[in-house]
Every structure is written in structure tokens, then in C-alpha cells.
Amino acid sequence: xxxxxxxxxxxxxxxxxxxxxxxxxxxxxxxxxxxxxxxxxxxxxxxxxxxxxxxxxxxxxxxxxxxxxxxxxxxxxxxxxxxxxxxxxxxxxxxxxxxxxxxxxxxxxxxxxxx
Amino acid sequence: xxxxxxxxxxxxxxxxxxxxxxxxxxxxxxxxxxxxxxxxxxxxxxxxxxxxxxxxxxxxxxxxxxxxxxxxxxxxxxxxxxxxxxxxxxxxxxxxxxxxxxxxxxxxxxx
Numbered sequence: 246x247x248x249x250x251x252x253x254x255x256x257x258x259x260x261x262x263x264x265x266x267x268x269x270x271x272x273x274x275x276x277x278x279x280x281x282x283x284x285x286x287x288x289x290x291x292x293x294x295x296x297x298x299x300x301x302x303x304x305x306x307x308x309x310x311x312x313x314x315x316x317x318x319x320x321x322x323x324x325x326x327x328x329x330x331x332x333x334x335x336x337x338x339x340x341x342x343x344x345x346x347x348x349x350x351x352x353x354x355x356x357x358x359x360x
Numbered sequence: 361x362x363x364x365x366x367x368x369x370x371x372x373x374x375x376x377x378x379x380x381x382x383x384x385x386x387x388x389x390x391x392x393x394x395x396x397x398x399x400x401x402x403x404x405x406x407x408x409x410x411x412x413x414x415x416x417x418x419x420x421x422x423x424x425x426x427x428x429x430x431x432x433x434x435x436x437x438x439x440x441x442x443x444x445x446x447x448x449x450x451x452x453x454x455x456x457x458x459x460x461x462x463x464x465x466x467x468x469x470x471x
Binding site: 282286293335337342347348349351354356 | 395404408450462
């Protein structure tokens with residue numbers, strides 16, 4: 246199954262700045278997903294990154310706050326913009342592990358703390 | 361409303377004991393999956409059970425699914441300290457929406 250490399254693994258950022266998280270997959274995948282996991286909470290889907298088109302955002306998430314790039318079938322970035330302490334979370338990149346939606350493979354996550 | 365709700369929220373047991381975690385959901389599903397997360401890192405897929413299956417085994421894991429009660433359980437037998445992690449259920453709804461994750465159970469296995 247695909248191997249996903251996500252970086253940075255953690256960062257501490259100042260309020261008002263932006264952080265870009267990178268996700269690299271060792272094989273071509275159709276869809277890549279970005280999740281947020283707030284402290285002690287479950288995973289919430291932010292958006293689906295589609296190659297060649299704009300990302301599809303879930304309710305409550307907007308492109309201005311979480312711009313996503315998907316330049317090819319193996320790479321995507323998520324930017325957390327104009328950060329506030331409420332953005333402190335783990336951000337996870339994920340891809341379909343096989344048949345559509347059968348299972349998900351996850352990157353190791355980015356632990357973000359905003360001061 | 362929350363699709364997947366798990367109980368208990370936290371479970372602490374001794375090595376060698378069995379651990380049982382439960383997941384309830386609200387809508388019709390195609391399948392239900394269990395994932396494990398170590399210390400806030402990436403999730404690892406453990407097992408998938410389809411809506412027409414009632415029980416599935418994988419090593420020390422046993423998963424049951426009761427679609428009439430909209431519930432599932434994950435049993436880890438002969439637990440080890442290395443099983444300490446958070447366990448999440450996730451459901452794929454028949455509506456075709458993305459996987460919806462439950463709140464998770466924090467399992468601690470004491471040596």
C-alpha cells in the first residue's frame with residue numbers, strides 16, 4: 246500500500262502567521278484528504294484535494310482559511326492561514342488505500358501549536 | 361449529530377486482559393472500520409467489516425457488527441502494553457459521503 250510522508254511533524258507558530266503542510270505519496274492517487282483533529286477530539290474532514298481542480302471543502306471550512314494545492318497525483322499542500330490559538334490541532338493527510346473509500350491510509354500528522 | 365459514538369471514552373486494563381470497545385452510529389452504512397492512533401500521530405487501519413457481515417477476526421482482534429442496533433464492538437484479546445493507543449470507529453454511509461469518525465476510546469494497557 247502507499248506510503249505517505251507528511252511534514253513538518255510539528256511546529257509552534259505565532260498568531261497571525263501561516264503554515265504550509267506538505268503531503269507526499271509514493272504512488273499516484275486520485276484523491277487526497279485533509280483532516281483536522283482538535284485536542285482530545287475525533288477527526289474532522291477539512292477538504293478533498295482534487296488534482297487539476299479546486300479542492301472540495303466541507304461545511305465550516307473555507308478556502309481563504311485553508312488553501313489547498315494539488316499540483317499532481319502524488320503531492321498536496323494544506324496551508325493554515327492567519328492562525329489563531331484555536332487552530333492548534335493535529336492536521337492529517339490521507340489517501341484512499343484501495344477501492345474507493347474501503348479504507349484510508351494516513352500520514353504521520355502535523356502537530357500544530359499556535360501561541 | 362455525531363455519526364459514531366464510542367464507549368467507553370477511556371479504558372484501563374492490565375496486560376493479558378481483554379479490551380472491549382463499542383461504537384454506535386445513526387445512519388445506514390456500507391461498512392464500518394476501526395483505526396488505531398498512537399500518541400496523536402497518524403491513524404492506522406485495523407479492520408473493516410461490511411454491512412452484510414456480522415463478525416470478523418484478524419489476529420487478536422475481533423469485530424462484531426449489529427446493523428439492527430447500529431452498533432459495533434472491537435475486542436482485543438490478550439492485550440499487551442504496546443496496544444496502548446486511541447481506537448476510532450469510522451463509518452461509510454450508504455449515501456456515499458466520506459468516512460465519519462467516532463470520538464474514540466483511549467485504551468491504556470498497564471504492564
